[in-house]
Amino acid sequence: DGGITQSPKYLFRKEGQNVTLSCEQNLNHDAMYWYRQDPGQGLRLIYYSQIVNDFQKGDIAEGYSVSREKKESFPLTVTSAQKNPTAFYLCASRGQGAYYEQYFGPGTRLTVT
Amino acid sequence: SQQGEEDPQALSIQEGENATMNCSYKTSINNLQWYRQNSGRGLVHLILIRSNEREKHSGRLRVTLDTSKKSSSLLITASRAADTASYFCATDSWGKLQFGAGTQVVVTP
Numbered sequence: 282d283g284g285i286t287q288s289p290k291y292l293f294r295k296e297g298q299n300v301t302l303s304c305e306q307n308l309n310h311d312a313m314y315w316y317r318q319d320p321g322q323g324l325r326l327i328y329y330s331q332i333v334n335d336f337q338k339g340d341i342a343e344g345y346s347v348s349r350e351k352k353e354s355f356p357l358t359v360t361s362a363q364k365n366p367t368a369f370y371l372c373a374s375r376g377q378g379a380y381y382e383q384y385f386g387p388g389t390r391l392t393v394t
Numbered sequence: 395s396q397q398g399e400e401d402p403q404a405l406s407i408q409e410g411e412n413a414t415m416n417c418s419y420k421t422s423i424n425n426l427q428w429y430r431q432n433s434g435r436g437l438v439h440l441i442l443i444r445s446n447e448r449e450k451h452s453g454r455l456r457v458t459l460d461t462s463k464k465s466s467s468l469l470i471t472a473s474r475a476a477d478t479a480s481y482f483c484a485t486d487s488w489g490k491l492q493f494g495a496g497t498q499v500v501v502t503p
Contacts, residue, residue: 285436312489323398323482323493324437331489339490371436375489380425380444383491385436 284308285386287372292391294366302357302389304372313355314373314383317341324371330355359391366393398426398483398494406500413470415497417483418463424486426459428468431480431496440468440481473501 285306294300306313312331316324326339330349344363349355355374359366369390373383401416417426425444429437443450443459443466450457456469470477480498484491 314491316493321495323495324484324491326490326492329490369434373437380442382427382439382442383437384439385429387436388434390434 285372285374285384287370287386287389290387290389292389294391294393296393297361298393299358299360300366300391300393302359302370302372302391304355304357304386305353306355306372306374306384306386307353308374308376308384309352310374310376310384311352312375312377313349314375315339315345315347315355315357316371316373318369318371318388327357327370359393366391398485398492400481400483400494400497402497403495404498404500406502407473409474409501409503411473411501413473413477413499413501415468415481415499417466417468417494419466419483419485419492420464421485421487423461424488426457426466427484427486427491428455428457428466429482429484429493431482433479437482442486470499473499475501475503477501 314329315327328347330336346358372386375381375383427442428440454471459466480496482496484493
C-alpha cells in the first residue's frame with residue numbers, strides 16, 4: 282500500500298459522535314487527499330492538502346474537517362453534522378508535479394449506527 | 395461530480411481472454427490514470443498517460459487516449475484469475491483526481 286498507513290481498518294461509532302480517522306505517510310509527499318467510497322461507486326474527494334498548514338475542500342466537504350500540521354499526517358474528522366457517514370474512507374498522497382500518480386492507503390471502513 | 399465514466403459497468407471473461415474497458419470524460423486534463431481495486435482494499439496505480447500521449451503499454455496493459463473524443467481505453471491481454479478486480483479511470487487536472495464509478499471485472503478459470 283505504498284508507505285501510507287490508515288488506522289484502524291474498521292471503526293464503529295454511535296450516531297452523534299465525532300470520529301477521527303488517521304492517515305500517515307512516509308513517502309515524503311507534499312500532497313495528501315481524503316476520499317469517500319460508497320458501495321459500487323467511485324471515489325469522491327473530501328479534502329486535499331498540497332502543503333503543510335494548507336488544505337482545500339473537495340467535492341463533498343460538508344460534515345468533515347481536516348488538519349495538516351505535519352507533512353506526514355493528514356487526519357480526517359467525521360463530524361456529527363455529516364448526514365450519512367457510513368462509508369469506506371481512503372487516504373492518498375502524491376509527489377509534486379503534474380505527472381505523478383497517487384498512492385493509496387488500505388482504507389478505513391466506518392460504520393455509524 | 396465524477397468526471398470519468400467507465401463502460402461497461404461489469405465484465406465477465408475467461409482466463410486467457412482479453413478485457414477492454416472504456417472511460418469518457420468531460421473537461422480538459424493534464425493526464426489520465428487507471429487504478430485497480432481488489433475488494434475492500436485501497437487502490438493500486440496501474441498506468442498514467444499524459445495528455446500529449448496517444449498510447450502506452452505496461453506489461454499486459456495497453457492504454458489509449460483520444461483527447462479529441464475525451465476518451466480512454468484500458469486493455470488487459472491474456473487475463474488471469476488474479477486480474478479479478480474493479481478498475482477505475484481518473485482524470486487529473488492539476489493534482490485533483492476525478493474518478494469514475496469503475497468497471498468490475500471477473501476472470502473465471
